[in-house]
Amino acid sequence: MQDLTVVLDTAVRDTLAYLRTADPDAAADLAELRRAHLVRPSVVVVGETKRGKSSLINALLGVPGLSPVDAAVTTAAYLDFVPGDTFGARAWLPDGAEVEVDDLNDWATGKHRARRIEVTHPAPLLRYLSLLDTPGAGGLDPAHATIALAAVRRATALLFVADASAPLSRPELDFLAAATERVDAVVFALTKIDAYPQWRAIAADNRELLQAHAPRFAAAPWFPVSARLAELALSDLPELAAESRITPLQHALVELAGRGHQLRLANVLRAARGDLARLQDNAEARVRAATTDAGGQAEARAGRNALAARKRTESRQATLRLATEIQRARVATVGHLRTRIGEIQHELSEQIDTTGTEGLPDDVDTRLQAIAADVSERLEDTSRRIAEQILVDADRATVSLRHAVSTVPPRGGGGDNLLIALSAGGIALVAGRGAALGIAALGGAGGLLLPFAGIGLGLAAGGYVLYRRKVHNDRRQAQTWLRDVLAEARAALTDEISQRFTDLQYSLSVALDDTIERRLREIDAQIAEIDAAAAEDAAGRAKRRAAAQRDHDAAAIRLRQADEALLRARALTPAPIDDDRETRR
């Protein structure tokens, strides 16, 4: 496994070095892409409330009490564990404000309503991957599940936590089924094996349940662990370390992270391969140009004109199609948004009627968060779909889109800065037909909660104050407040959606033009080559041809190297878990 990383890494390095001399522009792009791709793999820890997620994270990191654990409280915020030299924590509030955290306990258990807390810690495991602790997907609560699923989507892998007290329940299996569409790699942990003597029977049951309800994961590895024993082992009973069974899980995660790294390298290499292929084509054309006579020359010129004409009409058509598609998608997304907001309104106002106004703002906040996650997911999917549809014949799409990403128009205004950053992030996803998994991590688990912080702002800053001032326990006022807040959220989201689509249209048109321009330039260069070759004598032509052949060969060698590496990497993509098991055996 390790040598695959080396192979991929060497291939990327060599390609990059070669490109620096042959095509500095492409090399710069690629270097940028590589930097963006090689962020730390992230593992999202999900499971129902009180299954021992936080304890497990503490055990994995070897730091008892880092993520707050108590039988009576549950984790309420997303805790992102990232490496750092010292222990520290920062929290993001729903309105996007950033706060230094002094007492992690208070923050993590929801006393301050933080959306996300980033904890830096020097634990060894964090050098390989970052861990995201999620609030438990509490039973059937669909809003929480949606948010957790959005987190899963950005992750390299999922660590699903169930405990040994009971077999998987219906909601857990539903959640898993939804998660399968978003992430390839899932690792299962069975916690609390110290407290339940029959954990082996439960583990067997769980495997059967997966076989029946989520067959994709039937063969996925289960890691029975005991966080409590791990903690005891750290404090005064070191002989329990083996009994806690934490180490195999740590190893599996590191290995998984390594594979995530390989996948990303493979993606970079795949992008680089596109450039190499282009260079090779160019060199080949030059070779051909050097060998052609006057007749062939005229033919080439005619071909060039035809191509240029076709490309121009095609470009017009493509632009039109792009506009139509975007318009259609915008209408669909806004419609979807309206439905969702309507559902929430209905649901919450019923709740007000039956159970009163207790905890309403928090419910609204959670649901808005879920909507935001849902809509951004839709946006992402739509963008990718459109990009693929429009650019499907322009085979240099990925290359050109890299330019598109950097040319997103900036938007002004304080809070919007966040949105810009993430708009760019969102569109960056377009770049990857192949690169999807890699770039997704660019936004990281961190980005995921922020893109719609604008809405949170509407609720967090003004909403809570208004709520406190006006509503109290009055149900009618609560209904009014709810209607206002949701209307505002809808307006904000609709604006944001329009913005996103405008951005998308802009960057896609740029990308489209760019692709066509570049292609035309290349053809022009080819013609010039043919002209120059025609002007020279046989010896000069032979020399020219030899030079072109050298370039061609150099590109071909790199291409072959890249292909070989990619071929080996291909085994990674389809079912990472299965092949992981094979190698372990």
Place this chain on the structure above:
Amino acid sequence: MNGPLTAGIATLCHEIVTKMSSDAGGQLQQIGNRLNDPLRVAIAGRLKAGKSTLVNALIGRRVAPTAAGECTRVVTRFRYGPADRIDVVTRDGARHSLPLDEDGMVPSRLGVPAARVAHVDVTLTSDRLRDLTVVDTPGLSSTDAASSERAEEAVGIDADSAGEVAAAEAVVYVFTQAVRADDRRALESFHVASARLATSPINAIGVLGKVDTLTGGADDPWPTAGPLAAQQAGLLARTVSEVVPVAALLAETAEAGRLTAADRDALAALAALPPASLRVLLTSADLFRGRPAPIGAEQRERLLARLDLYGIGFACAQLTADPRLGTGELVRRLLAASGFPRLQETVDRTFRWRCDAIKAGWALTRLQRLAGFTPDPRDRAALRDGLEAALRDPAYHRLRLLDAAQRAATGAVPLPPLWEQELIRLATSDDPRFILGLPDAADEELTTAAITAAGRWRTYAVDGAGPAQARLAHVASRGFHLLAQSGLTRGNPSPAGPSTTGEVRACRT
């Protein structure tokens, strides 16, 4: 065991049945018989919450199968009968009799596919069942959707439908560790399923099961369990009246007498170990099985299955402190440590007394309907007269109080929290000291306090309340008025309500 209200109605049925024509008389007889049935308590909860274990503890006999995996898949009713027998009732109404298996338990194979089973009817000679019928239900949120549905059918109380056999008058909702969103939903959905007798703080209590696994190992879970249960009770205030923490496995072992003298000796051998190695042994089940110890593997497995690590640790501690402790005393202490006595006390206090009113209310509605629909005018007149006479008794004001409390408790009519609690106390207890929150007051004080409360509620009804609140307030006001009168005439609280607040506190600690 019947309360005064039910008894009154039963007598009424008995008296007028002779005056009725045979047809109406038959129905009357049915209503009367139903009144004599013991209280039906359904045990509900998520899968693997420990429902069957709790059922065994309540019955005092290990009859409901419990296993490592998901186990209970059909609704099982345990009631008192002259002989031990099992009837599997299929959906088409046929009954198949089965013997108990060699361990005296309900066999796991019923001989009929679970889908065709309507419910399993188990009659036992166990004395505990004389005044308590227990309904065990399959786990909710199970991946086996069909059994979850069967459970919901059983608990969604519908007195008139075919589900009557399995339907219960009270619900004990079992959950572990913490209430999850779907637990709340499940509880609320029972509420929706039937508007009249759905789960509400009036007829449902929560049980925080498996408390022995809260802290892990042999550590004492009670310091965690108590506050946790209180917190969960706050979350579920709209659906259950109380959350009682219980270590059901210990209760089952103690109540069903599954701990033998040999087990005690094995525990004593363990207790003789040096504290450090005992501690390591008790940190995890696997360690307990695998580490060297003075007792054999089979014996260890047996102890683990009966006591779990906490129980073993607790027993060892008891035996270390008092090496000559006998098996009986050890079992008694284990039972105390399981928190089960408090649950029993709560079931008794919460359900028995309220159930009287619930059942009486049910019977009155049926009788009134009968009075409206009986073809024979003489029957009608006889029924109406009887009902009028019965309802003149002020005791029946409790029915209206209960209805009012139900409205307040489920949030249908919002009241300020303190008022709501007072109304619920008034409706669900007959101990004036508990109702008025004056545990040590003298009789005169109580009377004064009750009169003051009546006045306060009347004032509330007249101003400052909406029409719905005002209706409840009038009912409450009259209730306090009656309480003041009863205090005057009776002079002391009824012995039927065992619960002075002081006692309740003592049980909680």
